[in-house]
Amino acid sequence: INPNNVEFMISAMDVSQYPGENKNEIALSGRSNVGKSSFINAVVGRKNIARTSSKPGKTVNLNFYNVDDQFLMVDVPGYGYAKQSKKDRQKWGELIESYLTEREELQVVVQLIDLRHKPTGDDVLMYDFLKHLDLPVIVICTKSDKIAKSKIDKHLKIVRETMEVEPEDIVIDFSSVDKKNLPKVHEALSKFV
Numbered sequence: 001i002n003p004n005n006v007e008f009m010i011s012a013m014d015v016s017q018y019p020g021e022n023k024n025e026i027a028l029s030g031r032s033n034v035g036k037s038s039f040i041n042a043v044v045g046r047k048n049i050a051r052t053s054s055k056p057g058k059t060v061n062l063n064f065y066n067v068d069d070q071f072l073m074v075d076v077p078g079y080g081y082a083k084q085s086k087k088d089r090q091k092w093g094e095l096i097e098s099y100l101t102e103r104e105e106l107q108v109v110v111q112l113i114d115l116r117h118k119p120t121g122d123d124v125l126m127y128d129f130l131k132h133l134d135l136p137v138i139v140i141c142t143k144s145d146k147i148a149k150s151k152i153d154k155h156l157k158i159v160r161e162t163m164e165v166e167p168e169d170i171v172i173d174f175s176s177v178d179k180k181n182l183p184k185v186h187e188a189l190s191k192f193v
């Protein structure tokens with residue numbers, strides 16, 4: 001990926017605004033504050049193309065990025081944001097459901113989980129929904145730099161067991177601070193684009 005050839009395309013509120021590029025898409029999903037923007041920045045090699053959120057979960061738009069003309073990354077707004085209004089939650093649900101169920105360009109969903117904590121009910125629900133739709137999922141466990149090396153495997157096991165991750169879905173521990181496992185992430189993504 002050439003970082004200089006990565007660009008923000010559009011913040012789409014509905015289907016009519018999705019790009020008509022016909023390129024494969026990778027969607028990113030996770031709880032607000034899980035480290036999704038930091039992950040996008042790390043993967044494409046840019047410092048701040050995806051803005052790290054000061055107001056987590058406020059937006060209900062899909063943000064599309066053109067990644068070096070190879071594929072599009074689609075930033076799905078975070079879930080589990082306590083202060084979201086009921087109306088916003090409904091709008092979020094409609095947007096996500098229509099994108100995930102109808103978008104033919106979508107190849108895989110990257111679901112981000114905070115490695116420090118046991119996956120929440122929302123995390124499990126989202127994973128179950130993705131599997132219900134028969135979508136391949138890459139589980140990225142973020143903020144691994146916050147965990148002692150000797151405990152990482154134990155935390156990964158808790159994630160696998162709580163989410164009941166299916167054998168075909170890969171689980172990777174990652175840190176956007178020290179870029180741990182970035183090559184592994186690129187390799188996993190490359191299988192879908």
Ligand code: GDP
Nearest residue numbers: 032033034035036037038052053143175176177
């Ligand atoms: P988003 O809301 O999911 O887009 O999350 P952000 O990328 O904005 O990150 C939320 C907070 O977690 C910010 O303060 C980040 O600096 C921090 N953060 C994100 N990734 C990591 C990581 O790998 N390690 C550490 N230590 N902090 C991280």
